[in-house]
Amino acid sequence: MYDVEKIKKDFPxxxxxLNGRPVVFxxxxxxxxxxxxxxxxxxxxxxxxxxxxxxxxxxFAEQITTEFEAARQTVQKFVNAASAREIxxxxxxxxxxxxxxxxxxxxxxxxxxxxxxxxxxxHANLVPWQNIxxxxxxxxxxxxxxxxxxxxxxxxEKHLTEHTKxxxxxxxxxxxxxxxxxxxxxxxxxxxxxxxxxxxxxxxVHNIIxxxxxxxxxxxxxxxxxxxxTGIGVLYGKAEIMENMPPYQFGGDMIDHVTYxxxxxxxxxxxxxxxxxxxxxxxxxxxxxxxxxALGLENIAQYEQELIKYTVERLNEVPHLTxxxxxxxxxxxxxxxxxxIHPQDxxxxxxxxxxxxxxxxxxxxPLVNRMGYTSLARASLGLYSTKEDIDALIAALCKAEKFxxxx
Amino acid sequence: MNIDELIENFAxxxxxxxxYQYVIDLGRHLEPLAAExxxxxxxxxxxxxQVWLVPTFKPxxxxxxxxxxxxxxxxxxAIVLMIYNDKSPEEIKNVxxxxxxxxxxxxxxxxxxxxxxMMSMVEKIKQYATGAK
Numbered sequence: 105m106y107d108v109e110k111i112k113k114d115f116p117x118x119x120x121x122l123n124g125r126p127v128v129f130x131x132x133x134x135x136x137x138x139x140x141x142x143x144x145x146x147x148x149x150x151x152x153x154x155x156x157x158x159x160x161x162x163x164f165a166e167q168i169t170t171e172f173e174a175a176r177q178t179v180q181k182f183v184n185a186a187s188a189r190e191i192x193x194x195x196x197x198x199x200x201x202x203x204x205x206x207x208x209x210x211x212x213x214x215x216x217x218x219x220x221x222x223x224x225x226x227h228a229n230l231v232p233w234q235n236i237x238x239x240x241x242x243x244x245x246x247x248x249x250x251x252x253x254x255x256x257x258x259x260x261e262k263h264l265t266e267h268t269k270x271x272x273x274x275x276x277x278x279x280x281x282x283x284x285x286x287x288x289x290x291x292x293x294x295x296x297x298x299x300x301x302x303x304x305x306x307x308x309v310h311n312i313i314x315x316x317x318x319x320x321x322x323x324x325x326x327x328x329x330x331x332x333x334t335g336i337g338v339l340y341g342k343a344e345i346m347e348n349m350p351p352y353q354f355g356g357d358m359i360d361h362v363t364y365x366x367x368x369x370x371x372x373x374x375x376x377x378x379x380x381x382x383x384x385x386x387x388x389x390x391x392x393x394x395x396x397x398a399l400g401l402e403n404i405a406q407y408e409q410e411l412i413k414y415t416v417e418r419l420n421e422v423p424h425l426t427x428x429x430x431x432x433x434x435x436x437x438x439x440x441x442x443x444x445i446h447p448q449d450x451x452x453x454x455x456x457x458x459x460x461x462x463x464x465x466x467x468x469x470p471l472v473n474r475m476g477y478t479s480l481a482r483a484s485l486g487l488y489s490t491k492e493d494i495d496a497l498i499a500a501l502c503k504a505e506k507f508x509x510x511x
Numbered sequence: 512m513n514i515d516e517l518i519e520n521f522a523x524x525x526x527x528x529x530x531y532q533y534v535i536d537l538g539r540h541l542e543p544l545a546a547e548x549x550x551x552x553x554x555x556x557x558x559x560x561q562v563w564l565v566p567t568f569k570p571x572x573x574x575x576x577x578x579x580x581x582x583x584x585x586x587x588x589a590i591v592l593m594i595y596n597d598k599s600p601e602e603i604k605n606v607x608x609x610x611x612x613x614x615x616x617x618x619x620x621x622x623x624x625x626x627x628x629m630m631s632m633v634e635k636i637k638q639y640a641t642g643a644k
Contacts, residue, residue: 434635446581447559456527464559507528508582511535 132486200324253280275307280429306418332392436485536585558628
């Protein structure tokens with residue numbers, strides 16, 4: 105049985121009280137809270153075996169390097185990559201996507217080529233492509249989604265052509281919750297000789313990833329959303345593609361041989377990990393993934409499905425509230441608008457009620473605009489979220505509604 | 512009403528609800544900003560809601576008009592303008608806005624968070640004052 109009350113106790117932050125009351129945290133889609141095991145693990149590394157990974161040949165250095173590479177294997181298993189060589193540690197998912205745009209993009213894109221993205225992308229999977237398209241003369245093509253946020257297969261297939269060199273698409277939208285069928289899209293993209301990158305920032309928090317089954321060429325996600333620390337992210341890339349990609353940044357141990365005149369570069373993944381690695385963060389991230397695996401990703405998903413249904417129903421009870429993004433099978437993010445109340449005003453009252461939600465454009469301004477808004481409030485679920493959290497959200501929303509109606 | 516009277520009025524409130532209902536009321540009575548100024552040119556960047564600020568330069572002082580599409584923000588703008596309006600550039604430079612907001616018990620509105628645009632507005636007012644000298 106999924107004992108969420110017991111799970112919640114694994115997260116020290118939930119012991120915090122603000123104004124004598126607990127905090128209802130409904131902003132996991134922005135960043136997740138950290139279980140004690142992650143904090144303990146990172147502290148233990150610093151206290152018992154810290155040194156620069158992949159540098160020294162003394163005991164501490166060997167130990168941390170072993171743990172760092174074990175973290176890579178944990179990530180490999182988490183996404184079911186064929187080899188740990190295909191796992192590059194980055195600062196975050198945004199850097200992962202920038203790495204592909206810079207390195208692969210610069211090498212493979214030119215005038216006449218197209219990069220295809222969906223309307224549902226957040227800035228991290230939009231701006232890097234805008235930038236590399238402007239540099240290379242390639243064209244950025246955006247395929248529409250439905251008004252309810254659903255994926256439109258026909259639109260995707262209509263915009264996918266022999267000019268498409270890369271499809272970059274979210275596996276789950278951070279605004280709409282829409283889940284995109286990466287496996288099916290990858291098959292279509294490959295049919296046109298295009299590569300596909302899946303932005304799994306949100307998807308990884310809630311569902312099982314299988315890069316081999318999906319047959320995606322690149323996949324990005326970040327540690328801080330999967331219950332690990334900030335400052336660490338992952339890029340998965342197929343070995344045969346990454347082996348032919350030039351370095352993204354230079355320096356540190358990403359080299360094979362250096363003279364004052366010339367440098368040859370290291371094999372993957374080291375080639376893409378310039379400078380001192382965020383080794384402790386990588387180890388912490390792996391601990392977060394192991395925590396999720398110990399709970400069971402199927403169990404988390406199953407538990408969240410029930411809570412998603414409950415949240416949708418309860419939000420519909422709030423007067424004048426419109427949910428934005430209601431695609432079938434959506435994940436646990438809920439954007440909404442209450443007619444006549446600015447989301448920032450709403451967030452103010454929610455904060456007074458100790459309910460943490462995000463408001464604004466969610467780093468996806470074109471998408472929020474496409475849905476007909478400039479700003480939205482968003483509640484999102486994590487593996488520790490409860491029905492009581494949702495009840496507190498609804499009570500706070502009703503209070504806000506009343507507060508502004510009467511003002 | 513001046514800012515000292517406002518501080519006195521604020522001392523009577525027991526709950527945040529009362530206090531912020533009053534802030535909303537102040538926003539309602541804010542000098543209107545003509546619709547033509549509610550465009551990108553006069554938008555204060557770095558605010559989550561839309562905030563507009565328009566200065567009018569007098570011989571020895573500056574008068575500001577402001578507005579927002581969020582009603583609490585609009586109330587806070589009313590207070591900020593009550594603090595800064597019709598002062599000389601030198602006076603604007605010397606105002607301790609943090610201290611006044613602390614006295615009002617509204618300091619939570621002046622945090623450095625990029626999501627909360629009030630600091631950007633104060634900075635903008637100071638920039639106009641510096642430019643006017």
